[in-house]
């Protein structure tokens with residue numbers, strides 16, 4: 001039977017926070033930590049072991065490719081729709097460069113569709129939580145962003161995803177600028193739980 005430090009496990013879960021690119025230092029995150037995050041993602045629960053999580057990891061010059069791709073796709077679509085916004089374009093073209101690594105989060109639909117799609121999406125979210133917790137254990141910042149091109153059909157091929165797959169967003173990863181770890185806030189769990197005892 002494995003032995004765990006229960007207090008540490010609870011502390012890790014409760015101290016996990018979303019930490020944003022403006023809070024990131026320039027110093028890149030060690031590749032070994034990114035690899036550990038990905039390996040831990042791979043141990044998420046998965047109904048029928050479909051393992052639907054797919055990741056594309058951008059770093060270094062790769063971040064520039066992602067920035068160019070997403071800003072250009074936004075420009076193309078918003079210009080055609082007549083609602084192009086220069087500041088949005090700028091944000092998409094520059095925000096990725098603030099991260100050490102960006103992990104694009106994808107869900108690959110099982111060809112046999114052996115489990116409902118919602119279960120595959122849930123499974124990917126659990127894989128992302130594993131990455132969040134691993135980052136926290138290393139005092140590395142990360143956050144799941146689902147803005148920009150996340151839900152644009154045209155974005156899928158860039159991330160190796162097919163029509164029935166889904167892009168779910170991006171995990172921005174970086175070292176922290178400051179020693180201060182952010183506080184979280186939650187309403188009490190008692191507001192969200194019903195006990196049925198008899």
Ligand SMILES: Cc1cc2nc3c(=O)[nH]c(=O)nc-3n(C[C@H](O)[C@H](O)[C@H](O)COP(=O)(O)O)c2cc1C
Nearest residue numbers: 016017018019125143144145146147169183184185
């Ligand atoms: C599926 C998902 C999508 C998210 N998308 C965004 C986003 O687009 N922008 C953002 O600022 N935060 C996003 N977040 C992060 C939440 O804002 C964050 O989890 C929330 O504020 C609670 O903070 P905590 O993670 O530090 O507990 C997302 C989180 C999840 C789970």
